[in-house]
Amino acid sequence: MRCAAAVLPDDPGTLPFEQWVQRVGARFEDAAERMLPPVDLTPTRLHEAMRYAVLTGGKRVRPLLVYAAGEVTSAEEEALDRTALAVEYVHAYSLVHDDMPCMDNDVLRRGKATVHVAFDEATAMLAGDALQAEAFKVLSDGGLPATQTASLMRELAHASGTEGMCGGQAIDLAAVGKSLTLPELERMHRMKTGALLRGSVLMGALSGQAALLTECTREALARYGEAIGLAFQVVDDLLDVEASTASLGKTAGKDAAQGKPTYASLLGIDAARAWSLRLRAQALTAIDGLGTRATRLRELADFIVCRSH
Amino acid sequence: MRCAAAVLPDDPGTLPFEQWVQRVGARFEDAAERMLPPVDLTPTRLHEAMRYAVLTGGKRVRPLLVYAAGEVTSAEEEALDRTALAVEYVHAYSLVHDDMPCMDNDVLRRGKATVHVAFDEATAMLAGDALQAEAFKVLSDGGLPATQTASLMRELAHASGTEGMCGGQAIDLAAVGKSLTLPELERMHRMKTGALLRGSVLMGALSGQAALLTECTREALARYGEAIGLAFQVVDDLLDVEASTASLGKTAGKDAAQGKPTYASLLGIDAARAWSLRLRAQALTAIDGLGTRATRLRELADFIVCRSH
Numbered sequence: 001m002r003c004a005a006a007v008l009p010d011d012p013g014t015l016p017f018e019q020w021v022q023r024v025g026a027r028f029e030d031a032a033e034r035m036l037p038p039v040d041l042t043p044t045r046l047h048e049a050m051r052y053a054v055l056t057g058g059k060r061v062r063p064l065l066v067y068a069a070g071e072v073t074s075a076e077e078e079a080l081d082r083t084a085l086a087v088e089y090v091h092a093y094s095l096v097h098d099d100m101p102c103m104d105n106d107v108l109r110r111g112k113a114t115v116h117v118a119f120d121e122a123t124a125m126l127a128g129d130a131l132q133a134e135a136f137k138v139l140s141d142g143g144l145p146a147t148q149t150a151s152l153m154r155e156l157a158h159a160s161g162t163e164g165m166c167g168g169q170a171i172d173l174a175a176v177g178k179s180l181t182l183p184e185l186e187r188m189h190r191m192k193t194g195a196l197l198r199g200s201v202l203m204g205a206l207s208g209q210a211a212l213l214t215e216c217t218r219e220a221l222a223r224y225g226e227a228i229g230l231a232f233q234v235v236d237d238l239l240d241v242e243a244s245t246a247s248l249g250k251t252a253g254k255d256a257a258q259g260k261p262t263y264a265s266l267l268g269i270d271a272a273r274a275w276s277l278r279l280r281a282q283a284l285t286a287i288d289g290l291g292t293r294a295t296r297l298r299e300l301a302d303f304i305v306c307r308s309h
Numbered sequence: 310m311r312c313a314a315a316v317l318p319d320d321p322g323t324l325p326f327e328q329w330v331q332r333v334g335a336r337f338e339d340a341a342e343r344m345l346p347p348v349d350l351t352p353t354r355l356h357e358a359m360r361y362a363v364l365t366g367g368k369r370v371r372p373l374l375v376y377a378a379g380e381v382t383s384a385e386e387e388a389l390d391r392t393a394l395a396v397e398y399v400h401a402y403s404l405v406h407d408d409m410p411c412m413d414n415d416v417l418r419r420g421k422a423t424v425h426v427a428f429d430e431a432t433a434m435l436a437g438d439a440l441q442a443e444a445f446k447v448l449s450d451g452g453l454p455a456t457q458t459a460s461l462m463r464e465l466a467h468a469s470g471t472e473g474m475c476g477g478q479a480i481d482l483a484a485v486g487k488s489l490t491l492p493e494l495e496r497m498h499r500m501k502t503g504a505l506l507r508g509s510v511l512m513g514a515l516s517g518q519a520a521l522l523t524e525c526t527r528e529a530l531a532r533y534g535e536a537i538g539l540a541f542q543v544v545d546d547l548l549d550v551e552a553s554t555a556s557l558g559k560t561a562g563k564d565a566a567q568g569k570p571t572y573a574s575l576l577g578i579d580a581a582r583a584w585s586l587r588l589r590a591q592a593l594t595a596i597d598g599l600g601t602r603a604t605r606l607r608e609l610a611d612f613i614v615c616r617s618h
Contacts, residue, residue, distance in 0.1 A: 097435075
């Protein structure tokens, strides 16, 4: 329970959501700018490509989930900076590799040339590889107690690997041009994007006070993360159908053009929209018992489901 | 000091070196076979490609260094299995990505088709990505005390990333067709191959009893690892010139064909050979004070410098 006397005028907890997003967003960009390898250090081109991959914007949904979940366990913001960088590095590396000619062959990302176009394919592959290592490095150098560091790295490894992101991408790859059932599509997305979104929530909470992360709280956060992770993808599918390339900052309509099954194509737009709202309700129900410490997570659930890009 | 009564007939410490290599080598293959994701689990093609990348042989120099260094700190072999898998997964992923058309475009590795030839480019890229995550996963799930787990993961992240393997590969990439000075070539190799070989030695020792890994021992092992890491590369360059494709199991003479600077081309064959022997002497001097616990490391120094493939 927050003590009334402790609420200062600039206390993050009192900021309206949009201002909180701006504040932690700016904090994250600043941390990334400082902690990515500098461009004046050899190998300069690799470092440039890594910085380009991370610093060219994006919604920063995973970092926002990290900072929001950190409030549940009163995490220090310095610790959350590193956790947020780690999950965003993994996300960024997956986009760099995903955009390459042998995968999606996409030239536009966040309104700018993709890394293999702005640099070259070999540099893009290496920059992705190095960002994955950097994700584990930024966690390992954080100076948290070893139990926390080991837990954070374990969570990230599981969210990124064969049971998580990479596994989901492999299923996605095998599914192009095929018809998937709804359960198959759901499984793919729970792995491909859901695992790292869920991981962001759990890792944000793991960055704080262990005593505040009871088994019950951890389970609530896992359920929240799973529901919101899937909701994110359902909304992504809807936006791919409804939005323009300009507002998305990436090529719109490419799922359909590539013959990829989506929630929109399997369920229809109205049913997919309704489902995203049910998933949001599930996410909110899961963290119902966490009180005001979970306010930002509730706001983020709305932000993720109601976004227009 | 080993107690005489504890030396059993099949005590690993009493085995001749070749038999020890066979024993821990078989142990490693068995662990890899058991612990890599199974092919009957979805996504099957990803798992097949990961297993193909790791299980198609190789000299297993990094695992051997792990098991040998583990003797210095009386590490349990179960812990060493995981550490050996972690470093070999990272090595295997780097080969898979390195062989791809946008990098070295090689079709032959260990006498078999490279992963992107046997499967496809997208699967090769994903298998490499997933193997890097798997390396951290296998360490994080080992059940060692958190301080050890965190140290192992930290060492691996630093050896693999921009200051280590990936950074060295980026320097290598930028060097094709250029003339490097000897210090530049040395720096590149210290990062590209040296960092993970040094990391294998340190991680082997970190897998054992912390009380046996004094600062002095750790520094000795680091110096050994650096010298032997560089010696390995000098010998590799010599073999690339001298050996045939059949005995190497990979395309011979490709460094020269790609206009890559090598120790052989910069120093000449005789001077490069002499340098590899000086590096071996440096490695042996570094661990001079470690007594019989470092016997396997000494034998490995000879093995690495005097190998013919």
